[in-house]
Amino acid sequence: MSERIVCKPTSWFLLRAVAMLLMFGVFAAMFYRDGSTGYREENLAYYLQSAFKKAREEFQAKKELSPAEWRAHAEAQTVPFPEDRSVVPVGTQVPMPWPPVLLDAERMKASLSEQESKLFDDYRGEQGVKKEAPEKPFDSRKILEQWVVFWICLTLFMGALFVLLRTVRRSIAVDGEALYPVDGGRVPFADLIRLDLRKWETKGLAFLWSKREGGERKIRIDGLTYGGFKKEQGEPAEALMRRVRENFRGEIIEFVSEDAEAARPASPES
Known part of the structure; x- marks a missing residue:
């Protein structure tokens, strides 16, 4: 494993x-x-x-x-x-x-x-x-x-405190069989059906969809918030994404630049 x-x-x-x-x-x-x-x-x-x-x-x-x-x-x-x-x-x-x-x-x-x-x-x-x-x-x-601005600032303070306390208790993990999202649960690789990587290179964001009873589950992977991309730490978020891609068999949505599109060989005429 x-x-x-x-x-x-x-x-x-x-x-x-x-x-x-x-x-x-x-x-x-x-x-x-x-x-x-x-x-x-x-x-x-x-x-x-x-x-x-x-x-x-x-x-x-x-x-x-x-x-x-x-x-x-x-x-x-x-x-x-x-x-x-x-x-x-x-x-x-x-x-x-x-x-x-x-x-x-x-x-x-x-x-x-x-x-x-x-x-x-x-x-x-x-x-x-x-x-x-x-x-x-x-x-x-x-x-x-x-007083009005005080209540606005207090609300924002409480909101930021809630997000901080919620986030510090969470993590995202992956092993050889499944992904463990930040909001809990275990998602086997076999249940993953779609991976959107269009914002991964620019914002460290990726989205996964998995099968579940009655529809699909959307999973957010935020590499800047969880893991990070520091080379001295081994780029944990990038390592996690590599593990996901190694075991992923569904549809991958990636951003393709115009230069890359133009460099593709033309399809042979039928």
């Missing part, structure tokens, strides 16, 4: 599958973060920064106010949040009064000689505001988009 040839999943397939898992996993995590908290935290920073800009403008316009009068004015102001409260973090105080630093006339006066954003940046660092303010706020539609 001929030695059994077993083609297991190749490192090429495993690396690609792991790369896809990492890619979809990272994307899913990023979109989940933005949809659940990230965009809302950026919105909070945006509206707080808007309050600081408004306070600076009003302080410049009301320089005649005394520190007490400025405090009274500032205490009556609130951070300009939108009506849709779903776009800011859960638990955000609405209405929110201006931060205490904006009530301090001396600090406001000193900030006029500094970079416009410095007062807010200092406040953001002291209060632990996690995100920088974006150029414009994100509305509820943008936040919903993050």
Whole structure:
């Protein structure tokens, strides 16, 4: 009996599958973060920064106010949040009064000689505001988009994980009597009736059909996924295909180039 040839999943397939898992996993995590908290935290920073800009403008316009009068004015102001409260973090105080630093006339006066954003940046660092303010706020539609893409990426991640787990447990094998496909079972060579090799040379794909009760069974041989074609490993997929062809007695479908067709001798005239 001929030695059994077993083609297991190749490192090429495993690396690609792991790369896809990492890619979809990272994307899913990023979109989940933005949809659940990230965009809302950026919105909070945006509206707080808007309050600081408004306070600076009003302080410049009301320089005649005394520190007490400025405090009274500032205490009556609130951070300009939108009506849709779903776009800011859960638990955000609405209405929110201006931060205490904006009530301090001396600090406001000193900030006029500094970079416009410095007062807010200092406040953001002291209060632990996690995100920088974006150029414009994100509305509820943008936040919903993050959730939609998250579910798409998660679905792709789960699909890639399923394919990986299913494939690593499989193999295709052949011995001196039969073929053992990746989806299980034993197919004697005598039951093989057709072999399609048109994609074997270019894509490492071949298809076999075997007889079975009630019709035919189609068998896929993917040499790039199972076995591979590395010469240092003995080209396992090619060795398996050679064994199949040595024992195959059915119809073979192969790709014939135009040059090969033209080189065929002409049929003798009858």
